[in-house]
Amino acid sequence: ANAWPQFADFAFGNNNLPQPVEADFASNFGSTRWDRTKMDKTLNLAAMGQSMWKQYWWSQDMLSAFHDGDDNTIEADGTNSPDFEDSPLFDPDNNIYYGGNNLDGYIGQVLTAVAINKAKFIISSLAYDGNSLGGVDPATYDPSAGIKYFPTAIAVTESPVISGLPPQASDLTVVDATSQLFDQISFLLATLGYRNMMTPNDNSDAAHLAYHEAFDGYPFPADMAVTGVPGPFNLMMGASKVTFLNMMVMHFNSDAGTFVDEAGLDGSGAPVKGDVITAENAGYALVVLRDFLNEFAGTPLYDMANNGLMAQANFILSNFADANGGFYNSYTIGSGADASAKTLAANAALIRGLYAAYEATGNTDYxxxxxxxxxxxxxxxxxxxxxxxxxxxxxxxxVYTPWNLAILAGALREAKLVGEQSGPDQIYTRVFKTVYDQMILSEAQPTGEEGSDSDGDGVPYIVGGTKPFVFAASGVYQIPPVSTRFVEAAKWNIRAYPNPVSEELYIDLTLDQTAEVQITLYELSGKSLRSIEQTLSAGRQTLGFSLGKLPAGDYVARISVEGEPIGIRKISVMH
Incomplete structure (x- = not known):
């Protein structure tokens, strides 16, 4: 009861509730409603796209199977269905229901309905020609005949309908007409995900066999090939096409071979492109183009997307990568790479993007x-x-944010699955417990919750409180300081070899004076395994380190001089 699923999400809100959570919050959502007076009622395509992408990940999982009346999961096999035989309509008597269980079936359908309405609203109401907002028809859209794109900030004026119902958007005003690449990437990731989920021709796995039963006319409309009118599949296909074309026309600099962060239109409606591309956008452009290639294979747009992906990947190798394997934070066309201190988000984003480029092309350079x-x-x-x-x-x-932690998680996942690195999953698990779970969730301040924290994750049972626990905007972790020698570690010229290694590891380094050198080997979990110390003379020195019978896998070696860490190296042990 009292559910107000708002399909067009605002950019910002305040999660401090204006009322305490009632005991029936799981079935009556009124007491968990946020305070609309504290919302920034601005529509931002990235915010809507990112939330829709999350809705896709949830709904594709929740609707990937069926369940019976006892809530037991049933795998779809192409012969079983919740529907009447030879009909898309639901059969209440055959003991098969949508979703892997009862709750999944309900939430999965709600999230999908929200996403469909959101995508329809965006292409019907938020397309901008430089003068006014309106709709864009994916079936006929041609940017050369006049660009219609989705600007980054649109203010919403709300007006009441009747008591008990959500307000309506009575006016939409463009307050920032910039086209942001991250906006387009975010929405395109979401529409491509749903396009894959809704495709009527994919029988490749049990999940898609289950999806077919949800998108065959009930509970969601079928494909236009069946009905003669566009359905959700056609909506996601069309929205993907429009967004991709706008990305290429407005954000791709073909002379430089890269996308750029910002663009706009001049007085005649022609695109005006910026000259800066940030690492995060460059990396995620590759991710979304890989997905686009998968979904638009065999179409006239495939070659355009493939050429854009390879150009962007090659640009990254030529202009973002340094000699040590790291990546710069951004690049300005005509000026060069940003020389500021490298960031976690920039490096993780380009790692993830290059793994995606490799998946799409098979090019081992990536x-x-x-x-x-x-x-x-x-x-x-x-x-x-x-x-x-x-x-x-x-x-x-x-300084941790949902931004850099999400990008890090994606990079670690792809390093494990695509790069076949042996340690990312262990690192992620450890960092999740230390950072994601303990710091970012806004869990620490009690607000009247009456329940206990039975699972020990810092989140009490929320009845009686006024805060639905969500990710905080930022969290700070003060890492124990080390010597300034670590900051200046380039002068030590550390080399660890062979790597991969079997039994004996060697560390080369340059000392400016006689000093005690220590090498400590850690598991990726942080557990110290063994350590050696030796006094070495000034100059280029080599220190041998016996690994014994360590199991194959990834480890971390920390090198210290006079007790002060000067470097860390990842070591792969192979037998």
């Missing part, structure tokens, strides 16, 4: 660069003893 970037990330950002990452290289004040 795979090698991604793996080198992953090694650089572990060597320069990960602190194994603390189970944390620096967010800026050599800065011990780590």
């Amino acid at each position: 795979l090698d660069a991604a793996n080198n970037g992953y090694n650089f990330l572990i060597n320069n950002f990960y602190v194994p003893g603390e189970h944390v990452f620096h967010t800026t290289m050599n800065d011990n004040t780590a």
Whole structure:
């Protein structure tokens, strides 16, 4: 009861509730409603796209199977269905229901309905020609005949309908007409995801066999090929086409071979492109183009997307990558790469993007660069003893946000699955417990909750409180300081070899005076395994380190001089 699923999400809100949560909150949503007077009632395509992408990930999981009346999961096999035989209509008597269980079936359908309405609203009401908002018809859209794009900020004026119902949007006003690349990427990721879920021709797995039964006319309309009118599949296909074309026309600089962050229209309606591309946008452009290639294979748009992906990936290798495997934060056409301290988000985004480029093309140059970037990330950002990452290289004040933590999670996942690195899952688990779970969730301030924290995650049972626990905007972790020698570690010229290694590891380094050198080997979990110390003379020196019978896998070696850490190296043990 009292559900107000708002399909067009605002950019910002305040999660402090104006009323305490009631005991029936799981079935009556009125007491969990946020305070609309504290919302920034601005529509931003990235916010709507990112939430829709999340809705896709949830709904594709929830609707990927069926269940029976006892809530037991039933795998779809192409012969079983919740529907009447030879009909798309639901059969209430055959003991098969949508969703992997009862709750999944309900929430999955709600999230999908919200996403469909959101996508329809965006292409019907938020397309901008430089003068006014309106709709764009995907079936006939041709940017050369007049660009219609989705601006980054649209203010909403609300007016009441009747008591008990949500207000309506009575006026929409463009307050920032800039086209932001991240906006387009975010919405396109979501529409491509739903397009894949809704496609009527994919029988490749049990999940898609289950999806067919949800998009065959009931509970959601079928494809236009069946009904003669566009359905959700056609909506997502069309929205993807429009957004992709606008990305290419407004944001791709074909002379430089890269996308750019910002664009707009001049007085004649022609695109005016910026000259800066940030690492995060460059990386995620590759991710979304990989998905686009998968969904638009065999169409006239495939070659355009493939050429854009390869150009962007090659641009990254030529202009973002440094000699050590790391990546710069941004690049300005005509000026060069940003020389500021490297960030976690920039490096993780380009790692993820290059893995996607490798998946799309099979070009091992992209795979090698991604793996080198992953090694650089572990060597320069990960602190194994603390189970944390620096967010800026050599800065011990780590500022975590949903932005950099989400990008990091994506990079670690792809390093494991695509790069076949042996340690990212262990690192993610440790960092999740230290950072994601303990710091970012706004869990610490009790607001009257009457229940206990039975699972020990810091989140009490919320009845009686006034805060639905969500991710905070930022969290700070002070990493224990090390010597300034670590900041100046380039002068030590550390080399660890062979890597991968079997039994004996060697560390080369340059000393400016006689000093005690220590090498400590850690598991990725942060557990110290063994350590050696030796006094070495000034000059180029080599220190041998016997690994014994360590199991194959990834480890971290920390090198210290006179007790002060000067470097970290990821070590792969192979037998």
